[in-house]
Amino acid sequence: MRIVSCLLRMIALATLLALQPGAAAAQSADEAFTRLGADSFSDTNRAIELLIANAHPQAAPIIEALAAGRLLAGGGAVVIKTTDGKFLDARTGAALPAESPGLAPVRLNNGVRRNIQAALGGLGLLNPDAGKRIAAAEAVFKSRDVALLPVLEGAIAKETDARAKAALRQAQAAILVAKPDAPPFDRIAAIDVLRERGDQDALATLRSLPADSSPALKEAQSRAVSAIEGKLAVWRAGQNLWYGLSLGSVLLLAAIGLAITFGVMGVINMAHGEMVMLGAYTTFIVQEIIRTRFPGLFDYSLLIAVPLAFMVAGLVGIAIERGVIRFLYGRPLETLLATWGISLILQQAVRTAFGPTNREVGAPNFMSGAFEIGQLAITWNRLWIIVFAGLVFAALLAILKLTPIGLQMRAVTQNRRMASAMGIRTGRVDALTFGLGSGVAGLAGVALSQIDNVSPNLGQSYIIDSFMVVVFGGVGNLWGTLISAMTLGVANKLLEPYAGAVLGKIALLVFIILFIQKRPRGLFALKGRAVEA
Amino acid sequence: MISRFLLQNMDKRGYVFLALVAAIGILVPLLNLLMPVGSLFHVPTSTMSLWGKYLCYALLAISLDLVWGYCGILSLGHGAFFALGGYAMGMYLMRQIGSRGTYGNPVLPDFMVFLNWQELPWYWYGFSSFPFAMLMVLLAPGLLAFVFGWFAFRSRVTGVYLSIITQALTYALLLAFFRNDMGFGGNNGLTDFKDILGFNVQAQTTRAALFSMTCVMLIAGFLIARGIVVSKLGKVVIAIRDAESRTRFLGYRVDRFKLFVFTVSACMAGVAGALYVPQVGIINPSEFAPANSIETVIWVAVGGRGTLVGAALGAVVVNYAKTVFTSGFMAPYWLFALGALFVFVTIFMPKGIIGTARELWEKRRKPAPTVTPEPAPAE
Numbered sequence: 001m002r003i004v005s006c007l008l009r010m011i012a013l014a015t016l017l018a019l020q021p022g023a024a025a026a027q028s029a030d031e032a033f034t035r036l037g038a039d040s041f042s043d044t045n046r047a048i049e050l051l052i053a054n055a056h057p058q059a060a061p062i063i064e065a066l067a068a069g070r071l072l073a074g075g076g077a078v079v080i081k082t083t084d085g086k087f088l089d090a091r092t093g094a095a096l097p098a099e100s101p102g103l104a105p106v107r108l109n110n111g112v113r114r115n116i117q118a119a120l121g122g123l124g125l126l127n128p129d130a131g132k133r134i135a136a137a138e139a140v141f142k143s144r145d146v147a148l149l150p151v152l153e154g155a156i157a158k159e160t161d162a163r164a165k166a167a168l169r170q171a172q173a174a175i176l177v178a179k180p181d182a183p184p185f186d187r188i189a190a191i192d193v194l195r196e197r198g199d200q201d202a203l204a205t206l207r208s209l210p211a212d213s214s215p216a217l218k219e220a221q222s223r224a225v226s227a228i229e230g231k232l233a234v235w236r237a238g239q240n241l242w243y244g245l246s247l248g249s250v251l252l253l254a255a256i257g258l259a260i261t262f263g264v265m266g267v268i269n270m271a272h273g274e275m276v277m278l279g280a281y282t283t284f285i286v287q288e289i290i291r292t293r294f295p296g297l298f299d300y301s302l303l304i305a306v307p308l309a310f311m312v313a314g315l316v317g318i319a320i321e322r323g324v325i326r327f328l329y330g331r332p333l334e335t336l337l338a339t340w341g342i343s344l345i346l347q348q349a350v351r352t353a354f355g356p357t358n359r360e361v362g363a364p365n366f367m368s369g370a371f372e373i374g375q376l377a378i379t380w381n382r383l384w385i386i387v388f389a390g391l392v393f394a395a396l397l398a399i400l401k402l403t404p405i406g407l408q409m410r411a412v413t414q415n416r417r418m419a420s421a422m423g424i425r426t427g428r429v430d431a432l433t434f435g436l437g438s439g440v441a442g443l444a445g446v447a448l449s450q451i452d453n454v455s456p457n458l459g460q461s462y463i464i465d466s467f468m469v470v471v472f473g474g475v476g477n478l479w480g481t482l483i484s485a486m487t488l489g490v491a492n493k494l495l496e497p498y499a500g501a502v503l504g505k506i507a508l509l510v511f512i513i514l515f516i517q518k519r520p521r522g523l524f525a526l527k528g529r530a531v532e533a
Numbered sequence: 534m535i536s537r538f539l540l541q542n543m544d545k546r547g548y549v550f551l552a553l554v555a556a557i558g559i560l561v562p563l564l565n566l567l568m569p570v571g572s573l574f575h576v577p578t579s580t581m582s583l584w585g586k587y588l589c590y591a592l593l594a595i596s597l598d599l600v601w602g603y604c605g606i607l608s609l610g611h612g613a614f615f616a617l618g619g620y621a622m623g624m625y626l627m628r629q630i631g632s633r634g635t636y637g638n639p640v641l642p643d644f645m646v647f648l649n650w651q652e653l654p655w656y657w658y659g660f661s662s663f664p665f666a667m668l669m670v671l672l673a674p675g676l677l678a679f680v681f682g683w684f685a686f687r688s689r690v691t692g693v694y695l696s697i698i699t700q701a702l703t704y705a706l707l708l709a710f711f712r713n714d715m716g717f718g719g720n721n722g723l724t725d726f727k728d729i730l731g732f733n734v735q736a737q738t739t740r741a742a743l744f745s746m747t748c749v750m751l752i753a754g755f756l757i758a759r760g761i762v763v764s765k766l767g768k769v770v771i772a773i774r775d776a777e778s779r780t781r782f783l784g785y786r787v788d789r790f791k792l793f794v795f796t797v798s799a800c801m802a803g804v805a806g807a808l809y810v811p812q813v814g815i816i817n818p819s820e821f822a823p824a825n826s827i828e829t830v831i832w833v834a835v836g837g838r839g840t841l842v843g844a845a846l847g848a849v850v851v852n853y854a855k856t857v858f859t860s861g862f863m864a865p866y867w868l869f870a871l872g873a874l875f876v877f878v879t880i881f882m883p884k885g886i887i888g889t890a891r892e893l894w895e896k897r898r899k900p901a902p903t904v905t906p907e908p909a910p911a912e
Contacts, residue, residue, distance in 0.1 A: 268697065338875055342872060342876060344869075464823065503712070512698070513702060516688075516690055517687075520691075
């Protein structure tokens with residue numbers, strides 16, 4: 001009963017809105033303030049309606065204050081008490097010198113609170129700011145409050161902004177579709193509007209259509225639902241693809257250094273993950289220094305960290321090569337063990353120096369936030385990491401193909417003894433290769449510091465994945481690593497919705513184990529004598 | 534005949550090892566049970582359990598030495614076989630709890646009741662029987678090793694690639710066992726054991742018996758491994774380690790020899806895991822962690838690869854050092870020590886404790902050694 005009367009009043013209100021009689025408005029606004037002071041729930045309700053109907057400039061602050069119990073009335077005065085304790089005249093919004101005596105808060109009950117909610121929704125629809133109007137329309141779209149239909153219609157008639165108008169129309173459609181007594185033609189038109197919108201919310205609205213709808217309506221609904229579902233499935237696949245590419249770029253960054261060292265030297269560097277970790281900690285230190293000394297440079301912190309991380313990780317890599325690995329050539333399995341030992345030492349060293357807890361690395365402005373393309377949500381940091389991975393890949397390719405040292409590296413990869421006989425100092429090439437591979441791992445650390453926890457265990461969590469990428473892609477071929485990283489990343493993310501994250505990963509591991517049986521040297525194996533060693 | 538197989542060509546080192554393990558297996562439980570607490574000769578139960586754990590590791594190390602030291606297969610996934618044996622034993626022990634669990638369900642283990650499962654999954658059937666569980670201790674790791682090895686060795690996956698896929702294997706199992714849906718207790722694993730064969734797991738006598746059993750199994754494992762490596766088959770296996778292609782060209786089916794050794798070794802690791810679980814009182818997925826398997830490799834490397842006795846010695850020495858290190862003020866430096874050990878042993882002691890000791894011994898007996906150039910590996 002109450003709702004019906006409320007509805008009727010709202011319709012009346014909308015009519016009032018549409019007509020907008022200027023003189024009467026001032027008068028009824030006065031009436032609203034009188035009623036607010038009357039200390040009766042029904043008067044308060046009426047007052048809210050009057051304020052909305054007249055689009056009173058102070059309507060929003062008054063109703064908000066009312067909702068929060070900060071609207072005081074008494075002795076013909078209506079006063080808003082602000083959150084910081086000041087007093088404003090409700091009529092004009094002008095500040096009052098002090099609290100006048102005899103003021104008491106305007107009381108609320110559930111009925112009034114309901115009206116306030118509806119009124120706030122309606123107020124937003126009439127807000128002069130188009131962005132606020134869109135937000136209010138979205139709220140109405142979700143709440144599907146029938147009481148707001150007249151307000152919506154009024155707002156649509158007045159609306160000039162195209163986007164706001166579309167949002168308002170969608171909100172109206174959401175209400176109309178579920179309104180049994182609306183004209184059938186309007187309801188079918190509403191379904192079309194929802195289909196145009198085509199997102200998850202529209203789908204939910206369409207699905208909630210009452211069971212007693214007419215056949216024509218039902219047919220329109222089911223067609224719209226399947227159209228939206230098809231569209232959403234495409235977007236979802238797109239989103240998963242995007243996640244997959246993002247994961248693939250991370251894997252590429254983590255694995256590509258490993259691919260170089262493994263390809264040229266035939267040793268698996270178990271400390272590779274720790275080089276990634278060193279890169280991440282270098283980023284952390286750079287940011288700490290910038291924070292304390294040069295706060296203005298914060299946005300450039302990553303740009304500064306990139307060469308430093310490359311140098312730190314690269315130098316540590318060269319030190320490892322000269323200090324340990326040099327003595328273990330021709331014994332790849334022993335190298336694996338020794339580098340594992342080094343990884344333990346590096347981890348513990350970092351843990352001793354920086355503590356075992358996660359360190360916070362901030363995101364510069366250009367990397368924070370997200371934007372949307374259609375239904376795709378794309379975060380800037382992931383996008384930049386993909387770009388960065390691409391740049392690193394291109395740079396490595398250029399080094400290997402265009403520089404003398406790259407030529408020597410390739411020669412050593414293909415046939416170490418022949419290269420040595422041709423006068424290439426293989427020892428020096430090994431050291432530089434190891435430095436390069438480790439340096440690239442350091443670069444990966446800079447990128448990973450943006451999306452993962454910077455802790456001493458950072459490297460550990462990537463090392464097995466990196467191995468899988470290298471083994472899958474084949475050794476000594478950067479393109480193989482690229483394709484392998486992207487394949488594994490995308491496959492992982494495409495499997496996730498069906499199998500779950502853990503099972504998907506297990507499935508991939510099993511796949512790689514089986515794949516190695518088929519092609520023991522990976523997707524793109526080097527051909528020739530060198531691989532027989 | 535069997536004794537000839539087991540004891541043929543047994544050297545002095547082997548006899549010393551057997552005598553030592555047998556003596557420990559008899560004396561330690563006796564000193565624990567018979568000597569009064571506080572006596573100089575009393576062995577506390579906790580110490581006995583700790584050493585029982587070391588001896589399980591020793592058996593695991595021997596099993597790894599069999600494949601790595603003699604066949605050249607560096608398995609970075611032996612912890613998986615160890616853990617599978619442990620889980621088989623753990624499942625038996627869980628079924629023995631019966632209705633004494635927190636939820637008092639006579640059939641379902643506590644964690645299944647907690648997950649609202651209605652009935653026992655099929656793969657838990659039979660584990661209430663001890664003989665069946667013991668069969669599974671051998672079969673589960675053995676079968677996995679057989680299938681895995683069948684594919685891997687037939688397609689000639691060798692060297693670093695094999696190491697990496699064994700690591701992938703144990704990593705996949707780690708992830709799988711972490712899942713609650715697998716029905717192996719998820720993250721928490723299996724624990725709260727009560728009885729084994731009707732005896733209380735916590736009782737001093739049971740622990741003493743388990744300790745003796747561990748020693749018996751260690752001796753058995755050593756004898757089997759040694760029997761294999763000194764037999765004609767063992768010669769072929771060693772030939773595969775040193776020159777795989779040449780052995781193949783000589784007409785031996787390399788993949789079958791490898792598969793046999795790998796499977797036996799996995800079963801042995803499973804037995805070690807099965808003995809480990811009742812003594813430690815818990816089995817959880819962390820046993821599958823790749824790091825554990827790699828650590829096992831270093832025990833073998835420290836003791837001396839390809840010596841069997843050395844592997845056992847290395848397991849005990851490294852784990853004893855770990856206990857000493859991690860329980861005192863040195864705790865933060867354990868990983869430094871372990872890491873340095875990896876590097877030091879691979880560079881300076883490639884033959885491990887046993888190999889280095891033998892070299893020194895021979896140098897003293899023959900003051901002027903004739904330099905014989907080491908033949909380079911054929912491949």
